[in-house]
Amino acid sequence: xxxxxxxxEYLLRLGDSSLIIGHRLSEWCGHGPILEEDIxxxxxxxxxxxxxxxxxxxxxxxxxKGRTEDDLAYLRSEREYRNLLLTEQPxxxxxxxxxxxxxxxxxxxxxxxxxxxxxxxxxAAIAVxxxxxxxxxxxxTTEWMYRLGDGTEESHKRMQTxxxxxxxxxxxxxxxxxxxxxxxxEGIAVDLNKVKEAWEKRVREVISEAxxxxxxxNIKQKGSREGRHSEHLGFLLAEMQYIPRSYPxxxx
Amino acid sequence: MEESKxxxxxxxxxxxxxxxEPKDWMPEAYRKQLxxxxxxxxxxxxxxxxxxxxxxxRAPSLRRKAILLAKVQDEGGHGLYLYSAAETLGIxxxxxxxxxxxxxxxxSSIFNYPTLTWAxxxxxxxxxxxxxIMNQTALARGSYGPYSRAMVRICxxxxxxxxxxxxxxxxxxxxxxxxxxxxxxxxxxxxWPSIMMLGPSDDQSPNSEQLMRWKVKMESNDAIRxxxxxxxxxxxxxxxxxxxxxxxxxxxxxxxxxxxxxxxEEFFEVIKGNGVCNAIRLKAxxxxxKKGQWVREAATAYAAKQAKEKAMA
Ligand SMILES: [Fe+2]
Ligand SMILES: [Fe+2]
Ligand SMILES: [Fe+2]
Numbered sequence: 120x121x122x123x124x125x126x127x128e129y130l131l132r133l134g135d136s137s138l139i140i141g142h143r144l145s146e147w148c149g150h151g152p153i154l155e156e157d158i159x160x161x162x163x164x165x166x167x168x169x170x171x172x173x174x175x176x177x178x179x180x181x182x183x184k185g186r187t188e189d190d191l192a193y194l195r196s197e198r199e200y201r202n203l204l205l206t207e208q209p210x211x212x213x214x215x216x217x218x219x220x221x222x223x224x225x226x227x228x229x230x231x232x233x234x235x236x237x238x239x240x241x242x243a244a245i246a247v248x249x250x251x252x253x254x255x256x257x258x259x260t261t262e263w264m265y266r267l268g269d270g271t272e273e274s275h276k277r278m279q280t281x282x283x284x285x286x287x288x289x290x291x292x293x294x295x296x297x298x299x300x301x302x303x304x305e306g307i308a309v310d311l312n313k314v315k316e317a318w319e320k321r322v323r324e325v326i327s328e329a330x331x332x333x334x335x336x337n338i339k340q341k342g343s344r345e346g347r348h349s350e351h352l353g354f355l356l357a358e359m360q361y362i363p364r365s366y367p368x369x370x371x
Numbered sequence: 372m373e374e375s376k377x378x379x380x381x382x383x384x385x386x387x388x389x390x391x392e393p394k395d396w397m398p399e400a401y402r403k404q405l406x407x408x409x410x411x412x413x414x415x416x417x418x419x420x421x422x423x424x425x426x427x428x429r430a431p432s433l434r435r436k437a438i439l440l441a442k443v444q445d446e447g448g449h450g451l452y453l454y455s456a457a458e459t460l461g462i463x464x465x466x467x468x469x470x471x472x473x474x475x476x477x478x479s480s481i482f483n484y485p486t487l488t489w490a491x492x493x494x495x496x497x498x499x500x501x502x503x504i505m506n507q508t509a510l511a512r513g514s515y516g517p518y519s520r521a522m523v524r525i526c527x528x529x530x531x532x533x534x535x536x537x538x539x540x541x542x543x544x545x546x547x548x549x550x551x552x553x554x555x556x557x558x559x560x561x562x563w564p565s566i567m568m569l570g571p572s573d574d575q576s577p578n579s580e581q582l583m584r585w586k587v588k589m590e591s592n593d594a595i596r597x598x599x600x601x602x603x604x605x606x607x608x609x610x611x612x613x614x615x616x617x618x619x620x621x622x623x624x625x626x627x628x629x630x631x632x633x634x635x636e637e638f639f640e641v642i643k644g645n646g647v648c649n650a651i652r653l654k655a656x657x658x659x660x661k662k663g664q665w666v667r668e669a670a671t672a673y674a675a676k677q678a679k680e681k682a683m684a
Contacts, residue, residue, distance in 0.1 A: 138433075145436075147657065148424035148443055152663025153670075154417060154454075158447040164427075172433045189432045213666045237514025269676065277665070354454040362431035362489055369547045371431035371489070 124303040133288025134174030135202035166252040195361040198346040207287040217263045218281035224257040229317040238306035268329025286334035390516035394669040413453035414478035420484040456517040482566040483646030490557035496536015498565035514586035544610040567638040661678035
């Protein structure tokens with residue numbers, strides 16, 4: 120694997136994760152628990168789509184095969200997607216959505232913080248812009264972690280269940296392979312061990328402040344780096360991609 | 372002060388083009404009518420998020436997806452803004468929502484039509500937001516301060532909605548034969564409902580002279596409809612879509628388009644709750660509310676705990 124290929128892979132990871140979690144959040148549209156949250160979720164989804172768009176545009180450019188951001192978003196299949204397993208998990212109840220978002224926001228908060236000083240200028244610029252958005256997202260989800268964790272008995276129970284159910288997808292966040300080795304060496308990517316430390320510390324703090332418990336780490340799911348996803352992704356892509364795939368000669 | 376005197380002052384203020392503010396005296400009929408209109412408007416904004424929200428996950432490009440998200444976010448914001456404006460009249464959002472969920476309060480009947488293809492997203496922005504703008508620019512001149520200011524702010528965003536919708540339609544109309552067909556089909560389905568959403572014709576809905584004088588209602592339904600049609604028909608011509616009204620013709624003398632007969636029976640059926648999506652839309656709102664109850668309770672409980680801790684500290 121050369122540098123260009125590694126960079127392409129890396130950009131897909133970042134871009135796909137944003138796209139997929141943004142998709143999940145947008146599924147809440149019109150169905151949120153309260154109007155303010157409906158609006159906030161759409162707003163956050165919009166940030167993710169914008170971020171995905173910037174990353175995939177750059178990925179296509181790095182690849183240099185004349186593909187566009189939309190080709191990458193709409194014409195790749197399940198096994199070619201590099202989003203984190205966590206991001207594709209279904210919305211569930213509001214506790215699941217908040218838990219998923221919180222675990223992901225803490226991750227991107229520390230990841231993009233580091234990427235701001237990436238030696239790749241485009242990645243650094245995208246990270247600077249995104250980090251501002253992520254800071255707001257994380258504040259939002261952290262507040263909801265407290266509200267739901269330390270709200271009522273029911274909300275506490277739901278929140279704990281959500282954390283327990285999603286916990287197995289967290290090792291996937293920190294999985295590294297050749298791509299990382301090449302890019303870390305060039306000062307482009309981040310050592311995820313470093314992110315993991317910061318992530319664990321923050322997640323522990325918030326979970327304990329929210330009167331919740333860290334789930335037991337029995338099952339460890341990984342696979343997104345190789346495009347091995349949960350069953351959910353196929354359905355999501357079928358919905359997301361159906362128009363461009365049904366009308367291959369059209370543009371929109 | 373005597374009521375007749377207060378009424379006199381109230382009407383003089385309106386006649387002089389001044390706004391009525393929440394703390395000002397106002398006749399009960401004025402307050403009631405405004406609550407009805409503003410809450411109906413707010414409900415329409417949030418119910419309207421459903422048919423369009425349908426297509427966010429299926430938007431055919433990332434750019435279209437982002438634009439649609441931004442639009443639907445705006446609509447939610449309009450709802451929020453209008454509920455707050457309605458609250459200045461002494462009713463709270465919770466009560467207004469209960470009226471929506473029980474079916475007591477209405478929302479625009481247009482959202483009881485289904486969004487069947489991607490072109491419907493174009494048609495809604497172009498026609499539905501387009502018609503809404505016609506109505507809302509009139510309402511922006513209304514006498515109740517909070518409502519009129521809300522309309523000014525909202526109209527700015529509605530014109531972006533209108534443009535993005537028209538742009539989708541233009542793009543489809545210039546696209547492949549299938550895209551063009553999709554655009555024409557959506558136009559056919561949304562044209563009449565958009566025309567009807569501006570309300571019954573004037574002979575069926577005599578405008579209360581009082582509401583006009585109080586500047587609650589600014590223009591007759593037919594007058595607003597005429598402006599909408601005059602603006603929209605040339606836009607359809609420009610992108611090569613055919614207005615689904617064989618009787619539509621331009622009257623050189625008046626300078627206005629004249630439309631064929633409107634099927635008011637359909638309109639009243641949808642209003643009565645017999646449209647394709649009435650039950651589905653209402654159910655979606657009621658269910659969201661029900662599913663969200665434990666979340667709202669948790670937020671309230673947490674806030675109470677925080678307040679108690681703060682008081683003790
Ligand atoms: Fe944002
Ligand atoms: Fe609106
Ligand atoms: Fe709008």
